[in-house]
Amino acid sequence: MSVLSNKPEASIEPMMLYIGRRAREAAHTLALASTEAKNEALERMAARLELSSGKIIEANRQDLEAAQNKGRDAAFLDRLRLDGLRVAAMARGLREVASLADPVGKVMAHWTRPNGLEISRVGVPLGVIGIIYESRPNVTADAAGLCLKSGNAVILRSGSESFLTSLVIANALSEVTVASGLPEASIQLVPTVDRSAVGFMLGGLAGAIDVIVPRGGKDLVARVQEEARVPVFAHLEGVCHVYVHKAADLDMAKHIVLNAKLRRTGVCGATETLLVDRVVARTHLAPLVEMLIEAGCEVRGDPETQRADSRVKVASEEDWPKEFLDAIIAVKVVDGLDEAIDHIARYGSQHTDAIVTQDKQAAEQFLARVDSAIVLHNASTQFADGGEFGMGAEIGIATGRFHARGPVGLEQLTTFKYVVRGKGQIRP
């Protein structure tokens, strides 16, 4: 993977540390910036992207040409490609972030103590966020917008294949932050494709980076999670399940399974495994499998599922923990709620899991006992998304247990402080 680090080399270290120091300084100023200044900057950033559309697309043409010459495949080139519509979408994204509530300064809780002390828990930025991404140059604008609105400075590390495009975008954005009275270093792109830059970022740049968000494939995320010396907001994979309980309505189950698996197969909230309760296997299994196969999905099943439809392929042990990210599903018949929950605990990735049932008690059991960031009753796993949650844009989905869990939106990019207002109180 092009953005992954070799061992950090000494050559670019001074530059990386300088980027870190500038980001930290910018973060101090940005933390105190007014909502109006930040929104104005976001509007200017959107307008500047539209204005620079030609320049961005020209840089992208060069990146695309180089990637083609390297023999990159069609999916890769599509992720890399920008056109007028995609640049417009980036600009629209920035304006949407401007319209979201500012999490900085938000009073999350307020109480008064018997001694009269007034205590508030107030949102403050995390500080400096490092974004390490691969071939999608639109991450440059999306991440920069979310970080700026949440009062954080950002250090962007683009994949080498999208480097020219990302550089033109980042320069356009940081130029206009100055015009809004915000520090130029609010948004910095690491200005080199030298692979050792990633290693330095994972080391935290001498305390200058507070959190790293990797945006890319599983290899990138795994490496970041393993090597980072600072907190990471990420999910390694989304091995999501739909469990069709014995009290499931068949029509609803079909509706949800079809959407959860096939609406989009490449997203982390796409279902990878269907669990069907043995009690309703006779009535529900064949219709569900038939529906999936006829919709173009490969079904890999346990022996019982294989018996239900001759087109079902054999599921091997490796299929249960697999994130297919494709029109393939693993299907298993389970002996009730306990086995379903055990299967999810054993093979899942603590991302998003759903139960379909008309039995509220069974649903509540599932929701309480399945230890995933998102658990759903009678709804598609593809709702695992900050926008669908009403958070506005998100920078990703986290499956860690600390700080950010589930969609990572503006609020998850902030922390808090306690503000205590007194009238001379002392502690007895």
Add this chain to the structure above:
Amino acid sequence: MSVLSNKPEASIEPMMLYIGRRAREAAHTLALASTEAKNEALERMAARLELSSGKIIEANRQDLEAAQNKGRDAAFLDRLRLDGLRVAAMARGLREVASLADPVGKVMAHWTRPNGLEISRVGVPLGVIGIIYESRPNVTADAAGLCLKSGNAVILRSGSESFLTSLVIANALSEVTVASGLPEASIQLVPTVDRSAVGFMLGGLAGAIDVIVPRGGKDLVARVQEEARVPVFAHLEGVCHVYVHKAADLDMAKHIVLNAKLRRTGVCGATETLLVDRVVARTHLAPLVEMLIEAGCEVRGDPETQRADSRVKVASEEDWPKEFLDAIIAVKVVDGLDEAIDHIARYGSQHTDAIVTQDKQAAEQFLARVDSAIVLHNASTQFADGGEFGMGAEIGIATGRFHARGPVGLEQLTTFKYVVRGKGQIRP
């Protein structure tokens, strides 16, 4: 330091991994335990401690004797010593934790989407908490109680000097959890004084530990923060400041400074540096210094402070970032709010800092711009305490920016999941 690790050695690895696996299993059960079961267990734990008081004090006598033979000083022996009153205080602490609200299952937020999806953010335990402590055996019961109430399994690593005492306490506690229907492994003490146990815990026991909380001196905390491969809730030091602004009422300033510095000098919320605005130095500096010296506090001042009182000693550059934890204070005259804030940013530890002023605008500036876990206006820094915040018992104070910041009480020992309830909704 006796509990600090050498390099992990292979000999106790199987045992440590077994402890980790048992803790993880216990955590799964404990996460679903009812509030009633947990409270009953806490009450039983309290009663059992009272019943075992003689046995605990006898074990403590042996620990004390060994420590005395090693030539440990009086302060160390005092931290180690348990008597009937201290055992009773541990029991009372457990009953207090029983009386606190259960953070598990708490609905922190709830909203309905336009498509009818009902989304809740619900408190869930973190999982398995590792506590690494030194000579205070009461940490055994205090930490075990907080972890149990918050639905977390705990792995306790006692300092070698308090090991016998801690072992008797931990055994008493884990025995009665079983009687309340909770797993025996909810509370485990590492049953060896082998130093390599700490190294294994810092490595996370193959994913079995979710967070580590060090309880002890600065050397322990520094080492844990540096070596831990899992999140750590801790503060390295509390270099707390009181800034007497030019609009401060002198009487209030004296009242607050005296308390902030001298109420208890050994706590992390004790003030270590006093900053006095140059505008009021002529009227406020000498009375503040005189008060401190007459109360038995050594004052180390900048040249201006030295001129204010002949008894003031010379403050060196090393005194500004110093956590004295003693009746010593560093005093400096600053040129207004900006210099005060800059001084705190440069020398402070992002723990707790206060401003004394009658000027609300200046106070709000200070509260917004000082980047510490706790910032106060017209109140003593010694309020930095979970109990004083109304959280009930705390396991410590954290100065990190993630998840827990400030006092770490029951709520900070939990995370959350999103629970989504639908009626068959699919994503368009």
